[in-house]
Amino acid sequence: MSEIVIVPGSSNAPLAFLIARRLGVKPARAEIRRFPDSEKYVRIDSDVNGKNVFIVQSMHFKPDEYIIESLLLASAARDAGASSVSLVAPYFAYARQDERFKPGEAISVAAVAGLLNASGISSLITVDVHRHRILDFSSVFNGKWIDVSVMPDLTKYAASQGLINDKTVIVGPDGEAIQWAKIAAESVGVKEYGALQKKRYGDEDVKVSGSLDLKGKNAFVVDDIISTGGTIIEASKLISDGGGKLKGVACAHGLFVNEALYKLYSEGITEIISSDTVPNQTTRVSSAEALSKGILSIVK
Ligand code: R5P
Secondary structure (H helix, E strand, O other), X not given: OOOEEEEEOOOOHHHHHHHHHHHXXXXXXXXXXXXOOOOEEEEXXXXXXXXXXXXXXXXXXXXXXXXXXXXXXXXXXXXXXXXXXXXXXXXXXXXXXXXXXXXXXXXXXXXXXXHHHHOOOOEEEEEOOOOXXXXXXXXXXXXXXXXXXXXXXXXXXXXXXXXXXXXXXXXXXXXXXXXXXXXXXXXOOOXXXXXXXXXXXXXXXXXXXXXXXXXXXXXXXXXXXXXXXXHHHHHHHHHHHOOOEEEEEEEEEEOOOOOHHHHHHHOOOOOEEEEXXXXXXXXXXXXHHHHHHHHHHHOO
């Protein structure tokens, strides 16, 4: 097997170290800082010549900064003779702007993927990446794309905490989330799963509707991202209006912006589980194992 080098970006170095440990490799040393005028400086201070470099960079909260940093690291790795350069983006930003909703808008996910292509990144590994209008990232990213899932680990953890049993209904809060609900249900042997419908009117304004039969049943909601929490709060209301009981919620990427956790807790939604793609106080599950497998599937 060709040698693997893990280069930790500055967004989520602990996850990069966990991945490196799972793969049994020493993480590269990367010096990342700012010049006084705030431009980024990067330097890979390890031998990458002839090796397969994997830059680990989540893109939460400061996506623009982390994208530029990844492009600089990719450039440095290539110039230093890396045989391949891949980007491991546990949380891949800009995926939700995957359509021109209004004339004049950018299709951001395509623009960002284009930057990765232009910088010679040959493979992209993501975790439960937002896929709604663009289902296959290969349509915007020219290299090899692998999406791994933490839904099974999240759901198994929830089951171990008594939040899911074989009679629970796994619910996706919108049509796109049926894919997460299916994976989650199958991973713990739950038979019933389904999805609600969502209409978005603004950044924090969503309406969830749907006709799942949840009367007298326990529900567990799964989604790829919780950002403002609006989607989950609306789904929770619909579930209780329909006579169901929400036992908990899991997401791959817990952004929890604009006091989302406070709002969720205020609505009585306190059992919330997320992964370490975006480290936060609800993180219970690591994506390191799934990502390591993704890396190994590229470097055979
Ligand atoms: C979009 O459809 C995603 O799958 C999530 O449902 C969405 O990002 C959640 O956003 P928020 O928490 O702001 O409602």
